[in-house]
Amino acid sequence: MxxxxxxxxxxxxxxxxxxxxxxxxxxxxxxxxxxxxxxxxxxxxxxxxxxxxxxxxxxxxxxxxxxxxxxxxxxxxxxxxxxxxxxxxxxxxxxxxxxxxxxxxxxxxxxxxxxxxxxxxxxxxxxxxxxxxxxxxxxxxxxxxxxxxxxxxxxxxxxxxxxxxxxxxxxxxxxxxxxxxxxxxASTDSLTGALNRRTAIIVLEKQLATALRHHSPLAVSIVDLDGLKSANDQHGHAEGDEYIRAVFQAIAHRVRTSDTVARLGGDEFLIIFPDCGLDVAERILAEVAAHVRETSAGRSYRRSISFGIAALSELAGEERSGSDEVDAYVNRLLDLADKRMYIQKRSNRLAR
Structure with missing residues (x-):
């Protein structure tokens, strides 16, 4: 030039x-x-x-x-x-x-x-x-x-x-x-593409703050894979990884577009249902559970999930303000959902 x-x-x-x-x-x-x-x-x-x-x-x-x-x-x-x-x-x-x-x-x-x-x-x-x-x-x-x-x-x-x-x-x-x-x-699980635990908690805190501010419903669910150890022991971790991905896909295809799916690690997923009560969350998880059971056909181990659901409307207690209130509700929701998941998991074991 x-x-x-x-x-x-x-x-x-x-x-x-x-x-x-x-x-x-x-x-x-x-x-x-x-x-x-x-x-x-x-x-x-x-x-x-x-x-x-x-x-x-x-x-x-x-x-x-x-x-x-x-x-x-x-x-x-x-x-x-x-x-x-x-x-x-x-x-x-x-x-x-x-x-x-x-x-x-x-x-x-x-x-x-x-x-x-x-x-x-x-x-x-x-x-x-x-x-x-x-x-x-x-x-x-x-x-x-x-x-x-x-x-x-x-x-x-x-x-x-x-x-x-x-x-x-x-x-x-x-x-x-x-x-x-x-x-x-930094924000997703490499195996499934779901959000990771850290990012999911941030999302839950934001959704909870919105729900508390507008007095709107919110539910969370913890989903656990039954029989993952058997899949790993009998067929190797590649089969176990495929099981985890299959459950994630079953969840992702049935939740609403407004819902958030995260992998907490190992064999557990967290689902956040904003503007949602227990009935809708239970229906969605029941559909997921039925689909996962169907994928057991022809396998030497049984595929199934256990889940627990907790709704914000169930938590009545002391009034808190600001971030303290949100943190308290996060912990109480997750604890309640986790306890209900383990109750269902014990019931599933007894039913086998």
């Missing part, structure tokens, strides 16, 4: 310098976005309002089919923010050759190219620039910028800003994805 710069007649500051300063401010704001979706949304908004691009859009390579790009957010033909997350575009090798997606071409500049809306309808001609989203290891997508609205030339300085902007977006997107994966690993 040419190193000749346009200068502001008053300050002597080059246009590129001003753009790079603005880009620094934009990157700082993008760094605090909570996730990739909000990062892309904010990047498009600031690309328009702060960096002064006409239209821009962020597209990611479809991980399931790399011949397609999937949309995120963009600017429409009137200069407004547009949700393009349902858009998919087949990659055109004539416009963007394979070398572009291998990182061998830093930027593509298309003069007087047909501009499209998010439905791939032509809306006019414009100069268009494509910059790869390079995250330091691979190309994950592209940043598309055109001058449809103002026809202002996209000179070499602006092209350089677009390339840097694309790098910033790509690096931050990769960081956000890693952060999301780490949060998932």
């Amino acid at each position: 040419s190193r000749k710069r346009d200068h502001d007649s008053n300050s002597g500051t080059s246009t590129l310098t001003r753009d790079l300063r603005a880009l620094h401010d934009v990157s700082m704001e993008l760094s605090v976005a909570p996730d990739v979706d909000e990062l892309c949304r904010t990047a498009v908004k600031l690309g328009r309002s702060v960096l002064g691009f006409d239209r821009l859009g962020i597209w990611f390579i479809d991980p399931e089919d790399p011949d397609w790009n999937v949309g995120t957010w963009g600017i429409d033909e009137k200069g407004n923010l547009r949700d393009e997350r349902e858009s998919r575009v087949h990659r055109n090798p004539v416009i963007a050759p394979e070398e572009f997606y291998l990182g061998k071409i830093p930027i593509l500049v298309l003069r007087d190219s047909v501009a499209y809306d998010d439905k791939r309808n032509p809306v006019g001609d414009a100069d268009k620039v494509l910059a790869p989203l390079w995250d330091g290891r691979r190309i994950i997508g592209e940043l598309s910028v055109d001058n449809l609205l103002t026809r202002r030339p996209i000179d070499e300085d602006r092209q350089e800003v677009i390339v840097v902007f694309a790098r910033v977006i790509a690096h931050l997107c990769s960081l956000k994805r890693v952060e999301s994966e780490l949060r998932t690993l």
